[in-house]
Amino acid sequence: MNGAQDLGGQMGFGPIEIEENEPNFHAEWEERAFALTLAMGMTGSWNIDTSRHARETLHPVDYLSSSYYEIWTKGLEKLLLSTGLVSAEELKVGQALGPAAPVKRIAKAQDVAAILAKGGPADRPETQAARHKVGDKVRTKRMHPEGHTRLPRYARNCIGVIEAVHGVHVFPDSNAAGKGEAPTWLYNVTFKGKDVWGEDSDPTLTLQIDLWEPYLEPA
Amino acid sequence: MSHDHDHDHSELSDIELRVRALETLLTDKGYIDPPALDELIETYETRIGPKNGARVVARSWVDPEYRKRLLSDATAAIAEFGFTGRQGEHMVAVENTPETHNMVVCTLCSCYPWTVLGLPPVWYKSAPYRSRAVRDPRGVLAELGIILPEETQIKVWDSTAEVRYLVIPMRPVGTEGWSEDKLAELVVRDSMIGTALALDPAKLETAA
Numbered sequence: 181m182n183g184a185q186d187l188g189g190q191m192g193f194g195p196i197e198i199e200e201n202e203p204n205f206h207a208e209w210e211e212r213a214f215a216l217t218l219a220m221g222m223t224g225s226w227n228i229d230t231s232r233h234a235r236e237t238l239h240p241v242d243y244l245s246s247s248y249y250e251i252w253t254k255g256l257e258k259l260l261l262s263t264g265l266v267s268a269e270e271l272k273v274g275q276a277l278g279p280a281a282p283v284k285r286i287a288k289a290q291d292v293a294a295i296l297a298k299g300g301p302a303d304r305p306e307t308q309a310a311r312h313k314v315g316d317k318v319r320t321k322r323m324h325p326e327g328h329t330r331l332p333r334y335a336r337n338c339i340g341v342i343e344a345v346h347g348v349h350v351f352p353d354s355n356a357a358g359k360g361e362a363p364t365w366l367y368n369v370t371f372k373g374k375d376v377w378g379e380d381s382d383p384t385l386t387l388q389i390d391l392w393e394p395y396l397e398p399a
Numbered sequence: 400m401s402h403d404h405d406h407d408h409s410e411l412s413d414i415e416l417r418v419r420a421l422e423t424l425l426t427d428k429g430y431i432d433p434p435a436l437d438e439l440i441e442t443y444e445t446r447i448g449p450k451n452g453a454r455v456v457a458r459s460w461v462d463p464e465y466r467k468r469l470l471s472d473a474t475a476a477i478a479e480f481g482f483t484g485r486q487g488e489h490m491v492a493v494e495n496t497p498e499t500h501n502m503v504v505c506t507l508c509s510c511y512p513w514t515v516l517g518l519p520p521v522w523y524k525s526a527p528y529r530s531r532a533v534r535d536p537r538g539v540l541a542e543l544g545i546i547l548p549e550e551t552q553i554k555v556w557d558s559t560a561e562v563r564y565l566v567i568p569m570r571p572v573g574t575e576g577w578s579e580d581k582l583a584e585l586v587v588r589d590s591m592i593g594t595a596l597a598l599d600p601a602k603l604e605t606a607a
Contacts, residue, residue: 187529188506188557196527196542198589202520204443209418214443214518215436216422223430228561232508248509248524250414253421266424274420276427289434296442299484302561330559332506334533346489346562366560382537384552390560 181233181326182333184240189334189377205249213249217256222295224284225263229356233328234258302350304363311393312367316342319399320369320391328356331395335387339399340371343388351392365393448517451482452565453586455515456597457579459492460570470494473565477515487514487563493556494567495593500551501566502540502593504532505558512563516591523592533557543594566593573600 187193205211221231235255236243243251260266263281270277287295312318322337323329330352346366354362373385411419425431455477459466469476473490477483490512493501505511506529511519522528531539536553540546547553556564568590574582577600584603589595 185507187526188504188533190526190530193525193527193530196522196525196531196539198522198543199520204518205440206521207415209412209415211440212422212436213418215439216418216425216431218439219431219435220425235508244526248521253414253418257421260425265430266428270424270428271421274424276424280428280430283430286430286432287435288432289438292435292438292442295485296439296447297484299486299488301488303489330507332557332559334506335557344491346560349560352560366562368562377534382535382553384550385536386552386554387533388554388556390558390562392560 182324183236184243185236186333188332210249213253217252219287222285222287225265226259227355229328229352233356304348306348310345310365312342314342317399318396320395329353335389338371338376340369342367343370344368367391443518449588452515452591453583454480456567456586457583459567460582461579482514485513487512489562491562492565492567495569499554500547501554502536503556503564506533510558512565515565516588566591568597571597571600
């Protein structure tokens with residue numbers, strides 16, 4: 181979706197502020213928001229693409245004026261409501277008013293290390309041949325889906341070259357919508373800066389973007 | 400961690416109250432086990448961070464065979480150190496050379512190689528970096544004090560998928576014969592994102 185999260189190429193945000201010796205968390209609530217989000221992810225009630233979509237569907241003003249862990253907190257609340265794990269009334273009063281819904285797993289402290297070490301690989305078995313090979317010229321589609329997509333706006337309708345074939349990966353556009361993983365080929369595509377930004381681009385710039393087969397057409 | 404000030408309940412901000420209420424509710428419902436939250440925080444505070452990545456890079460500087468493995472299958476090469484899993488499932492390592500400078504961003508959210516770098520800093524997740532890194536990386540680098548030669552090619556990796564990128568910075572001159580452990584001290588976090596270079600060894604000497 182063309183939401184506030186799709187920041188590549190936007191202007192006017194000012195200088196980059198690097199904090200020396202920055203801590204992981206700037207307040208205790210950030211630690212809890214972080215851990216709550218990961219622990220609820222471990223219940224298996226949604227996938228990583230659904231959770232990204234929950235954050236990017238915040239109102240653009242809300243998204244851009246919220247700190248990172250505020251966005252995570254608001255995204256988590258949306259996921260809890262949309263999956264029916266909690267009710268709006270429960271969220272309002274901050275306590276359980278009815279029975280819990282079944283979840284796949286409740287992570288215990290002793291399970292955490294193993295769950296993190298396993299991670300959530302996104303690669304899947306190949307079921308059909310890749311359409312493109314390294315060196316092929318491709319064009320990204322001109323598209324503006326209202327749902328989740330990982331083709332950034334700045335890289336749409338641009339010509340590039342296949343740099344690498346990563347394998348078959350879960351397709352976020354489908355997975356975020358609850359329509360299944362729809363695994364498909366994932367490529368790394370090289371774009372010249374000028375083919376993305378025009379003549380003003382730094383002539384030495386190339387962009388390397390991971391893109392799934394449904395985003396690409398032969399060029 | 401910021402436990403350095405005790406809050407009177409009445410002083411809690413809206414977001415503090417909101418997160419606290421959420422934790423109470425989810426505990427009440429039985430969806431989470433609070434000690435697991437402590438364990439998650441502890442893990443990223445003490446066990447997973449940029450020191451992991453620095454060890455990988457330092458080895459790639461001293462061991463050409465390791466470097467080859469890292470460049471051909473980074474996930475497996477990094478797993479040799481036991482660094483595996485969440486947000487590092489599919490790793491790719493890219494090397495900086497005099498001809499090419501690599502820099503990593505996630506314009507759409509905050510994708511970052513947790514297994515080797517830990518949690519991303521605020522600036523990496525912020526709008527100024529995410530918006531400009533892809534359009535004006537040379538300007539971003541200059542703002543951060545890195546002036547690259549005009550002819551150096553810049554590759555910006557936008558982390559749009561579950562593939563995570565680790566930049567291998569150039570080994571600084573004047574470090575011949577250094578041990579792997581000592582070299583790792585030069586490999587600062589941002590040098591593995593591509594927004595900094597490895598430390599100048601003279602600076603490490605003066606800092607020590």
